[in-house]
Every structure is written in structure tokens, then in C-alpha cells.
Amino acid sequence: MSLRPRTLSLMTWRSKFPEEPSWSLGGTAASEKRPPWRSPSENIFLHIVDLSLPKSVWKFVENFKQEHTLNVLINNAGCMVNKRELTEDGLEKNFATNTLGVYVLTTALIPVLEKEHDPRVITVSSGGMLVQKLNTDDPQSERTAFDGTMVYAQNKRQQVVLTERWARAHPAIHFSCMHPGWVDTPGVRLSMPGFHARLGARLRSEAQGADTVLWLALAPAATAQPSGCFFQDRKPAPTHLPLARTSSSPAEEEKLIEILEELARRFK
Numbered sequence: 001m002s003l004r005p006r007t008l009s010l011m012t013w014r015s016k017f018p019e020e021p022s023w024s025l026g027g028t029a030a031s032e033k034r035p036p037w038r039s040p041s042e043n044i045f046l047h048i049v050d051l052s053l054p055k056s057v058w059k060f061v062e063n064f065k066q067e068h069t070l071n072v073l074i075n076n077a078g079c080m081v082n083k084r085e086l087t088e089d090g091l092e093k094n095f096a097t098n099t100l101g102v103y104v105l106t107t108a109l110i111p112v113l114e115k116e117h118d119p120r121v122i123t124v125s126s127g128g129m130l131v132q133k134l135n136t137d138d139p140q141s142e143r144t145a146f147d148g149t150m151v152y153a154q155n156k157r158q159q160v161v162l163t164e165r166w167a168r169a170h171p172a173i174h175f176s177c178m179h180p181g182w183v184d185t186p187g188v189r190l191s192m193p194g195f196h197a198r199l200g201a202r203l204r205s206e207a208q209g210a211d212t213v214l215w216l217a218l219a220p221a222a223t224a225q226p227s228g229c230f231f232q233d234r235k236p237a238p239t240h241l242p243l244a245r246t247s248s249s250p251a252e253e254e255k256l257i258e259i260l261e262e263l264a265r266r267f268k
Helices: 054-067 093-113 127-131 148-169 186-191 193-202 206-218 220-224 250-266
Strands: 008-012 044-048 072-075 120-124 174-178 229-232
Touching: 054 093, 072 093, 072 206, 093 120, 093 148, 093 250, 120 148, 120 206, 127 148, 148 174, 148 250, 174 206, 174 220, 206 220, 206 229
Parallel strands: 008 044, 072 120, 120 174, 174 229
Antiparallel strands: none
16 A cells, blocks of 8 residues: 555543653553653654543544644544443443544544545444444443443444444545454453453454554545445455344434434533
């Protein structure tokens, strides 16, 4: 792939960091006293954003669009919290980070993306969403038994639905979502220790997991595919298993948008 020079802005969802900034491909950290942190490269910036707090996302976008352009947005930050926890806004933490945070960040940045040539949005979902049907009756797990793995899978189903909706509503932007495969990351080791132990050496490396994300972000061949698709290993993949009955109706999808839009406005 031939790459053109770009300014890279990295946004992390974590809200607490060590006192001194540090940098590595395996994990990023920065001081809250001096955001955005600037790397030795003139074109790489790190912005600290807590995606579980929609007000912080709105504030970030307002500042970002005053100083930066945006060609590609990659929604990769996320969490899997295995016990039901609430944010300071009273929102279930997985939903607030994985779904509402992604919704606010993406919709708020769409006008910025639409100003650029070949804009793209890639959302890192998960194959775990294949076991979930869109649930708009209890999106924050208030009335059902809490299972962090299934809540995470539901959030990933919500991301797939959002990607499909955005693709139809904003044809000037190429939207996609993807499954990176099961990757040996700290998140998998900590949130799914049994799963991590069972797969062991069969887990992918971080570089293998990132391959399709980068292809979707940079390759001309990626935008030859229809906008709104779900990808695995650089190829479109089904979003439903045969006979799984996980398809949602237009009314259910519209209800999801209404829920997210109401919350986005409440915390703006």
C-alpha cells in the first residue's frame, strides 16, 4: 500500500495515567497535565478522552475540530467490565464506553470527516456479536442478570447496527466494522482468563489483529467494497449465523438510535 503523509491523532479512553508521559505500541500513557501529548514526530498527537463520559467526548470534539482535520476515524477503544458498574453519569460502564461513547464521537466527527477526500470510519467490533440479537428493551442491563461477556457482545452487535445505519445516512464516508480475530491482548487475558487459557498459542498476535483495521483505513481496495460491511481477514463476512434469528427490524434499529440520541443530547 502506498501511504500519503498524514497527521495522526491518537485518542485513548482511559482517564487515569502515570505522572510522566510514556509511549509504546503495547500501551499508551500520558500526563493529564499536558494533553494533548506531542510525540518526537511532528505529526503524531495523543489526546486523552474518557469515552465512558459523553460530556468529555463532546468537549474533546469541540476542541479537536478547531485545530485538526480528520481523514480516518478508527473506533478501537473499549472495555469489558464483568460486574455491573455505573459511571459518574449513572450509565452502565460497558454500554457507556462501547456504544454511547462510540456513537457520540463518530456522529460529532462526521462533519469534520465529510470535508476531506476519501474519509473512512472503521469500528473494531467482535465476532462475539454473532450470538446476540439487538436488544433495545434493556440496553443497560438494568432488568436482566448481568453477564459481562454477553453485555460486551451486545455492545458489539450495536456497533454493527450503527455502522450499517451510518453508511446509509452518510454516503460520502466509507464506514466499516470488523472482527480482528481472537488476539492475545491484555484485555483478553484479564477479562476472559478461561478463554485465554483454552486458546493459548492459537490466539493471534497484536499485529495480526491490526492487519484488517489498517487495510480498511488505508487500502484503495477497501473502499471498493460497499460501505457498511462487516469484515474479517480483509473480506466481508456475514453479520448473522444461519438460523440464529439475530436479525433486527428497522423499528428496533430506530429505537436504538433514539435511545443513543436522547442520551447524547442529555450529556452534551
